[in-house]
Amino acid sequence: MPPFCAKCGAPFGAGCCSGSVPCYALSLHEGISRDLLLDLKYKNVRSLGIPMGRLMGETFSAVRTDMLIPIPLHRSGRREYNQSLLLAEGVSLVWGIPAEGRMLIWRKNVDSQAGKTGPSRNMMAPDAMEASKSLDGMSVVLVDDVYTTGNTMRAAISAVERSGGTVSSVLVWSGRVPSQENEAAWKDIGIQTGRGAGGSE
Structure with missing residues (x-):
């Protein structure tokens, strides 16, 4: 699928957000892609993580960056x-860029987003x-x-920027975009795959 804004999910470059960061998803969150991710996250099939990450690294063109940083596992998890660290390690094997799993942490007083729906998902500080x-x-990345x-x-992204760093791009296994929240922005855009973080492969 085409790159989208990591901040709001609209097509990247649509002028939706100031300082927008491109996000690249290997697939939509459906079908076998969704099944593999659920197995990795909730059925303890840890062995899927690095191969899935390798596939991400082989699909997306490598970019010039200092490190890959996975989203941390929530404190309440x-x-x-x-699973995000395993994906990052898989990408690292292909790109030759180190994956560092201790660069980001959740604050103690922040609840997990898992299981939340509707307005409650939009209350994260x-x-x-x-x-x-x-x-x-x-x-x-x-x-x-x-x-x-x-x-x-x-x-x-906010945490990295407050520490003086720059997020050049974001990689995810799957994305729930287009979605109801931004379907108007995606109306005339076809879904494609194989888009690299530094261009098409």
Whole structure:
């Protein structure tokens, strides 16, 4: 599918957000793509993570960046591993860029978004995450499993920027866009795959 704005989910370049960051999704969140992700996240099939990440790395063109940063596992999460870190490690094997899993953390007083619907998903504070000060002056690519409302990604981008870093782009396994929230913006755009983070492959 074409790149979209990591902050609001509209087609990238549509002038929707100031300082918009391009987000690249391997697929829509449906069918076998969704099934694989659910197996990775909720059925403890950890072995899927790195191969799925490798596929992301092979599909998206590598970009010039200092590191790959996965979205951290929420403090309240019970999973024994961070699926986004596994995806980032898979991308790292292809791109040759290090994946660092300790650059972002959730603040203690922020609840998980899992299971929330409607307006409650839109209540995440922009400072919900904190980033390492070592990111000052660095360019990073954020990696996550699925893009839904953009709340998590906005918080991650904000955290990196407050630490002096720059988010050059975002990679996700799947995306729930087009969606009801922005279907008007996507009306005349066909869904495509194989778009690279640095251009088509």
